[in-house]
Amino acid sequence: MSLLAPGDDTQPWKGRYYPYDLVKELCIAVGVVGLLAVLLTVLFSSPDDKPSTIAQWSQQKPADFVTAAVKELDGTSDTAEYGPPYNHSSASVQHFSFLHPQRWLGVSHPIDTEKDFVVGPLETISNDPALTAALAQYKAAPETQKKGWAEAYAKPLEDTATAEEEKKTPPGTVSESNGLVTVKTAGNAGPVPLMMARLLALAKSGGVDGSLLTGKQFFQTDYTKPLLFMADGGLLGERAAEQHLLGDQWGLMNETGSYPGQPWLWLYALWYQVEPMKSSPSADIEVLLIMSLLSIAFVCVPFIPGINALPRKIPVYKLIWKEHYHARGSE
Amino acid sequence: MMGAVFNLNHPAHTVDWEFIHLSLANVVVIGLMLLVFVLAIVLPFPGAASRQAARGRGDAS
Amino acid sequence: MSSVAPDPRATQAPEKSWTVKVREAGVAALPPEKLLPDGQPTYVASWIYMFGVASIAALIVIITSGSILALKGPAWWHYTGIGHFFNSIHLWAVELFFFAMVVHLWGKFWMASWRGGRSRVWITGAVTFLVAIPCALTGYVSQQNFDAQWISTQAKDAMNSIGAGAFFNLTNFGQMYSYHVLLLPVAVVALVSAHVLLVRKHGVVPPFELEQRKAALATAAPSAGQDGSSASTDGGAQS
Numbered sequence A: 001m002s003l004l005a006p007g008d009d010t011q012p013w014k015g016r017y018y019p020y021d022l023v024k025e026l027c028i029a030v031g032v033v034g035l036l037a038v039l040l041t042v043l044f045s046s047p048d049d050k051p052s053t054i055a056q057w058s059q060q061k062p063a064d065f066v067t068a069a070v071k072e073l074d075g076t077s078d079t080a081e082y083g084p085p086y087n088h089s090s091a092s093v094q095h096f097s098f099l100h101p102q103r104w105l106g107v108s109h110p111i112d113t114e115k116d117f118v119v120g121p122l123e124t125i126s127n128d129p130a131l132t133a134a135l136a137q138y139k140a141a142p143e144t145q146k147k148g149w150a151e152a153y154a155k156p157l158e159d160t161a162t163a164e165e166e167k168k169t170p171p172g173t174v175s176e177s178n179g180l181v182t183v184k185t186a187g188n189a190g191p192v193p194l195m196m197a198r199l200l201a202l203a204k205s206g207g208v209d210g211s212l213l214t215g216k217q218f219f220q221t222d223y224t225k226p227l228l229f230m231a232d233g234g235l236l237g238e239r240a241a242e243q244h245l246l247g248d249q250w251g252l253m254n255e256t257g258s259y260p261g262q263p264w265l266w267l268y269a270l271w272y273q274v275e276p277m278k279s280s281p282s283a284d285i286e287v288l289l290i291m292s293l294l295s296i297a298f299v300c301v302p303f304i305p306g307i308n309a310l311p312r313k314i315p316v317y318k319l320i321w322k323e324h325y326h327a328r329g330s331e
Numbered sequence B: 001m002m003g004a005v006f007n008l009n010h011p012a013h014t015v016d017w018e019f020i021h022l023s024l025a026n027v028v029v030i031g032l033m034l035l036v037f038v039l040a041i042v043l044p045f046p047g048a049a050s051r052q053a054a055r056g057r058g059d060a061s
Numbered sequence C: 001m002s003s004v005a006p007d008p009r010a011t012q013a014p015e016k017s018w019t020v021k022v023r024e025a026g027v028a029a030l031p032p033e034k035l036l037p038d039g040q041p042t043y044v045a046s047w048i049y050m051f052g053v054a055s056i057a058a059l060i061v062i063i064t065s066g067s068i069l070a071l072k073g074p075a076w077w078h079y080t081g082i083g084h085f086f087n088s089i090h091l092w093a094v095e096l097f098f099f100a101m102v103v104h105l106w107g108k109f110w111m112a113s114w115r116g117g118r119s120r121v122w123i124t125g126a127v128t129f130l131v132a133i134p135c136a137l138t139g140y141v142s143q144q145n146f147d148a149q150w151i152s153t154q155a156k157d158a159m160n161s162i163g164a165g166a167f168f169n170l171t172n173f174g175q176m177y178s179y180h181v182l183l184l185p186v187a188v189v190a191l192v193s194a195h196v197l198l199v200r201k202h203g204v205v206p207p208f209e210l211e212q213r214k215a216a217l218a219t220a221a222p223s224a225g226q227d228g229s230s231a232s233t234d235g236g237a238q239s
Helices: A022-044 A054-060 A062-074 A101-105 A113-123 A129-140 A143-165 A192-204 A207-214 A224-231 A235-242 A263-271 A283-299 A322-329 B024-042 B048-057 C018-029 C047-072 C081-110 C119-140 C146-161 C173-202 C211-219
Strands: A017-019 A174-177 A180-183 B014-017 B020-023 C039-041
Touching (some): A022 C047, A054 A192, A054 A224, A054 A235, A062 A174, A062 A192, A101 C146, A113 A224, A129 A192, A143 A180, A143 A192, A180 A192, A192 A207, A207 A224, A263 A283, A263 C081, A283 C119, A283 C146, B014 B024, B024 C047, B024 C081, C081 C119
Antiparallel strands (some): A017 C039, A174 A180
16 A cells, blocks of 8 residues: 555654543543434424325326326326336436446336326226226227327326416416316317326325325335326425425425535535536436546545645644644643 | 424525525534534643643653 | 463364454454553544544434334334434434534544555545435435425436436335335444544554654654654555
8 A cells, every 4th residue: 555655654653642531432422412412303303394195286286187197198207208217218318428327227117107107096996987988998099099199188288387387378278176177188088088087086085195005015115106106297396496405406405494404415416506417418427427436536535646635735733733733842 | 293492394595606505504504514623623622731741751551 | 380270261272263363363453452542642632533433422323313213113203292302313413423524524634644554544434424325315215204205206316327226216115214224324333333443453643743843853863752753744645
């Protein structure tokens, strides 16, 4: 290792020692830190914003819910077009130069949004002949027909959502009343409107939450499906914006409410705010590669010329060891 | 839920400058870290007499 | 003839006994007086030296409060006041842990504490900081509240982008809870233990030698100064 640091001739200490009780020091430290944690708890407690459910989402934002649901059906939602590890699409596949780890690691958590998020939950509804017939009609149709039906239903919803985002007057093809959504479809939407109406009703009752979580097995701890479905809608993002948790709000450093978050992530958050990462579709892998290099450099500080010389050049040490230098000087 | 003396469950105030947007709580924590670091290296540490005695009598341990 | 009775535990273990080798290596590296010394060098005279033990103290509070949360299960803190109390202690202890670690890190950097063959002390400390970050992340996504929902659905994109999402699924509560409660704390404790044992082995890094003293020593007798000079030039590591 001396090859890596030729300038270091630090010698072992041959000087004086004074009595120092390490065990007592640790006990005092635990007491002090423990009391400080209790004091902060008494003063500020901790945040616990209740989680959103699909039931709440469908009740509070029914139009947003069916907009997301029809996109899951026709495979145009963020999850449907994501790519590995959920499916073989590519809209959210990131890479850097020749590095394509997302693709290399493959589809390890397959999700078929049409089946898992829409048709599957609908099939749990019994004693509904109209729905049974609609599902049969849908499943028997060719892919192009399915896409055409879904598009006819989705277009007015997307146009309305876009108008609302841009603060323009909506086209009036979507209306909400008593929690129900009526869509003036752009053409023949086949069985899709009925399917969406039933899915909305099922969601409001909590049936979609249950179906996505425990539909296939009783004991479950994997919330991927309900979370991805909700994330394809607008409710989580709306709550996050209120809590300053969005990316351009430096959200990954923040906690809900006015609590301190993770200030130690400042450098990680910073890279997302500067170009080219800021507008890059592969921002995540780019930022992680930068942070990996910086982390390796951090670990290797002892060996990096210039960096390892800074403490000697900028004499903060004269403050730290002032008593030692003073005692040495008066000898 | 246990009541806290100060309720921090309201949207955060932020410190904004150019493209930097930090929550006030995080700025306070970072500021405290810097302050505590400076105080730690500047404030005298107890036991000076014991250390001086060790230097003086030539204790090797 | 010895007047001391022979130790009944002593055996005629062959020289290649692994047990004897491990014991002798351990005792050689860290005899009891080095493992738990009752003194420190006289230059250990600043409050900055307290932040290593403060970090360990915070880690102890984290593990204690975390163990209580684990005893009662992950839903407990949402519906009882006492559960929320311990969750709050756990959260604030994490803030104190990172606070103390960062101040400790700043102090150790400005002391160039990797000098004199102490590069592994720096390395284990830096890696502890880096491992503590995913330990905290897995905690945040295990909260089972809105914060957990948001962090998991956002951070999953970062994990997926580097392929880690294929085997480290932030939206899988069971997996994340296991990492948070067992795997990553074990890693942090192992790293902190190695870090502290290395500090005991090498001792706390001595101060830089001031230039005027080095010059004085160079013109004086070739032997070391009477209170143990520790010459060093620009910071650097040495094996």
